[in-house]
Amino acid sequence: MLTVKDLTYHHSKRFGINEMNLELPKGEVISIIGPNGSGKSTLLRLIAALLQPQNGEIILDGKNIVSANRKDIAKQLTMLPQTHDVTLDFTVRELVEFGRNPYKRKFAPFSQEDKEIVDWALALANVKQYEHQHLSSLSGGERQRAWIAMVLAQSTEYLLLDEPTTFLDIVHQLEILEVVQTINQQYNRTVIMILHDLNQAAQYSDRLIVMKDGTIYQQGSPEEVFSEKMFEEVFGISVSIHDMDGKPMFIPKRFKRKGKKECTSLPIPFA
Amino acid sequence: MMNRKKRIWLIIILIILLFLSVFYSLTAGSISISFKEIFADMGDKESLVYRVVWDLRLPRILVGLLVGMCLAVSGAILQGVMKNPLADPGIIGVTSGAGLAATVIMVLYPDQLHILPLAAFLGAFLTAMLIYLLAWQDGTSIVRIMLVGISINAFLGAIMSCIMILHSDKVQAVLPWLNGGISGVSWVHVEMIVYYAIFALALAFFSIKHIRMLMLGDEVATLLGHQVERSRFFLIFVSALLAGIAVSVAGLVGFVGLIVPHIIRLLVGNDYRYLLPLSCVGGGILVVFADAAARSWFDPIELPVGILLSFLGGPFFLYLVFKGGVKHAHR
Numbered sequence: 001m002l003t004v005k006d007l008t009y010h011h012s013k014r015f016g017i018n019e020m021n022l023e024l025p026k027g028e029v030i031s032i033i034g035p036n037g038s039g040k041s042t043l044l045r046l047i048a049a050l051l052q053p054q055n056g057e058i059i060l061d062g063k064n065i066v067s068a069n070r071k072d073i074a075k076q077l078t079m080l081p082q083t084h085d086v087t088l089d090f091t092v093r094e095l096v097e098f099g100r101n102p103y104k105r106k107f108a109p110f111s112q113e114d115k116e117i118v119d120w121a122l123a124l125a126n127v128k129q130y131e132h133q134h135l136s137s138l139s140g141g142e143r144q145r146a147w148i149a150m151v152l153a154q155s156t157e158y159l160l161l162d163e164p165t166t167f168l169d170i171v172h173q174l175e176i177l178e179v180v181q182t183i184n185q186q187y188n189r190t191v192i193m194i195l196h197d198l199n200q201a202a203q204y205s206d207r208l209i210v211m212k213d214g215t216i217y218q219q220g221s222p223e224e225v226f227s228e229k230m231f232e233e234v235f236g237i238s239v240s241i242h243d244m245d246g247k248p249m250f251i252p253k254r255f256k257r258k259g260k261k262e263c264t265s266l267p268i269p270f271a
Numbered sequence: 272m273m274n275r276k277k278r279i280w281l282i283i284i285l286i287i288l289l290f291l292s293v294f295y296s297l298t299a300g301s302i303s304i305s306f307k308e309i310f311a312d313m314g315d316k317e318s319l320v321y322r323v324v325w326d327l328r329l330p331r332i333l334v335g336l337l338v339g340m341c342l343a344v345s346g347a348i349l350q351g352v353m354k355n356p357l358a359d360p361g362i363i364g365v366t367s368g369a370g371l372a373a374t375v376i377m378v379l380y381p382d383q384l385h386i387l388p389l390a391a392f393l394g395a396f397l398t399a400m401l402i403y404l405l406a407w408q409d410g411t412s413i414v415r416i417m418l419v420g421i422s423i424n425a426f427l428g429a430i431m432s433c434i435m436i437l438h439s440d441k442v443q444a445v446l447p448w449l450n451g452g453i454s455g456v457s458w459v460h461v462e463m464i465v466y467y468a469i470f471a472l473a474l475a476f477f478s479i480k481h482i483r484m485l486m487l488g489d490e491v492a493t494l495l496g497h498q499v500e501r502s503r504f505f506l507i508f509v510s511a512l513l514a515g516i517a518v519s520v521a522g523l524v525g526f527v528g529l530i531v532p533h534i535i536r537l538l539v540g541n542d543y544r545y546l547l548p549l550s551c552v553g554g555g556i557l558v559v560f561a562d563a564a565a566r567s568w569f570d571p572i573e574l575p576v577g578i579l580l581s582f583l584g585g586p587f588f589l590y591l592v593f594k595g596g597v598k599h600a601h602r
Contacts, residue, residue: 048494050490050493050494070493070496070497070498071496072496073496074494074495074496075496078494078495079490079494080491081488081490081491084488084491087541088486088487088541089540089541089542090542098484098487098495099495101484101495101496101497102495102496151494154495
């Protein structure tokens with residue numbers, strides 16, 4: 001169970017999170033959705049204890065992680081940030097081995113158990129066949145799966161992913177989401193991720209958290225959350241909602257800004 | 272990118288080159304001595320060969336070796352911690368801190384000359400800490416460290432110039448040191464730095480795993496339970512220590528910390544398990560060889576090694592830039 005209590009974080013006057021409360025049960029796939037600048041990334045970083053909140057608590061299985069030891073947090077929870085340095089000179093296996101860092105004692109060699117967990121993570125993320133290749137020689141999708149293997153090797157209960165499918169083509173997007181589903185269903189890990197593709201979020205998540213202006217607008221199952229009203233109020237677009245194999249899905253209608261005339265003729269400079 | 276076998280060959284080749292440059296340096300100079308003479312006369316402590324080789328050249332080679340190693344490793348560490356292949360102890364102001372401390376000692380307190388290495392290290396370390404503290408803001412961004420370093424560099428350089436203008440009668444004593452050279456060194460200097468250097472280089476080898484961790488990015492390293500700020504502090508400390516040791520005995524020798532890791536990076540890639548030890552050997556080779564060249568090629572004039580290095584290093588670096596090597600190295 002992950003509990004967020006009275007969480008307040010301001011990083012500038014214009015933007016911040018105010019007295020947020022949230023309870024997330026274990027064992028689900030949870031997606032945070034919302035427009036740009038709604039505070040999704042900030043919330044994820046606060047949960048990962050990468051940012052220090054001005055006020056409030058984040059309680060992970062009964063322990064407040066705001067003040068916890070970094071190595072202890074790293075055994076319970078990890079996050080995959082959005083952008084990675086592509087200049088890293090590591091092979092896939094070397095990268096994944098870093099995932100065992102929180103368990104390493106000083107000067108102790110890599111144990112058999114560590115090795116087995118690394119193998120497991122490589123296989124699960126489907127990158128075993130590239131294990132001795134350098135990261136720079138892989139495609140974007142393969143590289144992203146290598147990073148996912150690294151966070152898997154950390155064997156944490158909670159896995160946070162910040163837009164894991166961004167910059168990937170549709171095949172690789174789905175591959176990543178299938179890996180996420182396997183981690184959740186077969187190994188019962190809790191996954192909290194930010195997704196920009198709302199239909200994918202509805203397809204692959206048990207629960208959606210909708211954010212708007214640093215607050216939680218709504219949370220619930222995809223069926224509960226997907227409504228014309230929500231899209232209207234949060235994203236400012238009108239949509240039609242459909243059913244696809246029991247999961248909701250939306251189709252945006254032609255974009256029209258409410259209450260404004262369409263721009264028809266701007267003067268063309270120097271014409 | 273290289274496979275293991277090629278890397279091992281490279282290590283062997285570099286070690287051979289190191290021995291060759293040491294042997295070359297033993298024979299070259301205003302009095303050229305052949306190997307045959309060295310082997311024949313070394314037993315005789317009264318001979319000219321013994322005095323030249325043992326009293327002059329050997330300490331000079333050892334100091335050159337240590338200075339080159341310290342500078343190259345210092346540069347390699349800074350480049351790793353800043354994630355910038357252009358970082359160099361000179362560029363971010365660490366050497367100017369050491370330089371100022373040394374100038375103050377040499378010009379204002381010439382009778383305290385024996386504390387020069389300590390002062391140079393303190394100057395380097397305090398400057399590094401000053402830069403680090405001034406750049407600190409929600410963690411330390413690399414760009415801030417670079418910008419603050421460059422400003423401090425200019426500021427300390429100005430103070431140094433002021434001291435020299437105000438005490439222009441004593442500048443003669445400082446000039447060779449500013450140009451960077453190891454021409455007058457003896458066994459005293461070897462003893463002065465050898466323990467510091469071994470200690471600092473040993474620390475540097477412990478820094479490899481910290482650099483590898485930091486390369487993953489601050490956030491990922493933190494999420495893996497690594498103490499990012501502490502490790503950055505440690506790395507800057509080691510780098511300043513290495514630079515301070517080198518500057519204390521050799522003065523302002525530039526470019527070694529930039530050029531050597533750069534060439535090694537082109538050969539083995541950015542893997543610090545190879546980059547750091549090979550830069551160490553490469554730095555030794557470069558300074559020993561360049562010093563031998565500087566004292567023998569322009570006979571009867573003896574150039575300070577620092578000037579020769581800058582003379583060759585500048586154009587060489589430009590060549591790398593235009594060849595696209597800089598971009599490639601940080602691929």
